[in-house]
Amino acid sequence: MADIAELKALIEPEVNALGFDLVRIKLFGSGEDYTLQVMAERPETKQLVIEDCATISRRLSDVLDEADPIEEAYRLEVSSPGIDRPLTRLHDYADWAGHEAKIATTETVSGRKSFRGVLNGVEGDDIIFRDAKAGDVVIPFALVGEAKLMLTDALISATMPLSSEGADEFETEE
Structure with missing residues (x-):
């Protein structure tokens, strides 16, 4: 299983470069069913719209494919933290x-x-x-x-x- 601190070091600069703030990274699942969940937000609104998720997903897919930090197969899920958001910072x-x-x-x-x-x-x-x-x-x-x-x-x-x-x-x- 990949190290979350290493994933954060790889992902956060990319999310920030797009103008967003990283809220949380979570890798969960087992066997052959893993999900890398990336939560982000616009600093000024604390939300994301679907186009923002797509933009972040495309950027991270390229970076993650190149760096290959996760040995297991996984799904990338990019989302807004939602209303009942986690408090991580x-x-x-x-x-x-x-x-x-x-x-x-x-x-x-x-x-x-x-x-x-x-x-x-x-x-x-x-x-x-x-x-x-x-x-x-x-x-x-x-x-x-x-x-x-x-x-x-x-x-x-x-x-x-x-x-x-x-x-x-x-x-x-x-």
Whole structure:
């Protein structure tokens, strides 16, 4: 299996050169069914449109074919992080302050490893969080295992699509 740090070193400069920010790289699957998932976003909108995904995919396909960093056969999947996006970079916690999130830590913090509540920003390398059960908690970013935003009406309002063109156009079979 390929090393994620090596993949990031190969992929991130290409994504950045196209004007996008890398959100996450994940390689998953088993046997002969692997997927390399690349999540990216436009810095100004925190979203991607389908044409952006296609642009990134074409660029990465060429780079990955040339470097061949993954021994196993795999599918390349390029996507937007979506509404209930993963929080993978320290600045994500500041960018999405005021929104609900779920955080799982790799070690115990304030007697717990699982938190659900509201992001209150960042201080240094720490996440300031108001957990629904534990109250105010300071979570070192280095101890975050997984984190993501929770789907709420406020989050939906904050992440309105770039374009809703075609959203109401559909055909039905009679």
